[in-house]
Amino acid sequence: MLTFENVGLRYGAGAETLRDVNFQIEPRSFQFLTGPSGAGKTTLMRLIIMALRPTRGLINIFGKDTAALSNEDVAATRRKIGVVFQDFRLLDHLTLYENVALPLCVLGREESTYRAEVIELLRWVGLGERAHAFPTILSGGEKQRAAIARALISQPKLLLADEPTGNVDPTLARRILRLFIELHRSGTAVIIATHDLSLMDQYEDARRLVLADGRLHIFE
Incomplete structure (x- = not known):
């Protein structure tokens, strides 16, 4: 599903932020990505979604070399990836229902084909009664669960979550965390970036990918 081979990333003429990063993400797998603040967790996530390009090395996702993808191919590949951002990125002028439905709306689907899906997903994350509320009146936890629902509505093959708790x-x-575990067990590969050791201790079946000094260490 996803492979990094000797990936390095450098900003300008400075030292490499990431160097010689090698790992593989299998379908239906679960992993925590951790490391000290500033270690490059978000940078690694941005490489996966192709918001950044590596300075060297190979990134292969869904069987394709990301360096060879056209803009159209990048957009199509990103539709297979769900992302939960640390700052939620909900649109305040849209209701929760509209925020969650937005990825499907952008794809041009008729509301009649996805309305039941959106309502069911909001219920699954515990927000069924808040479907018509606007983000400005929600708690941080409600916004986070709405962001998770939006990331899942397209049924991604891979889910990335940056400090979701x-x-x-x-x-x-x-x-x-239980929502992510249920998602993983239903068939989606999950990568959660977090510095919360207590959270990781609650799911011992997950791999740990640890970034330190620009290098990645894997603990099965």
């Missing part, structure tokens, strides 16, 4: 209390963090 960083703005919620421990009880809600456990609930959010």
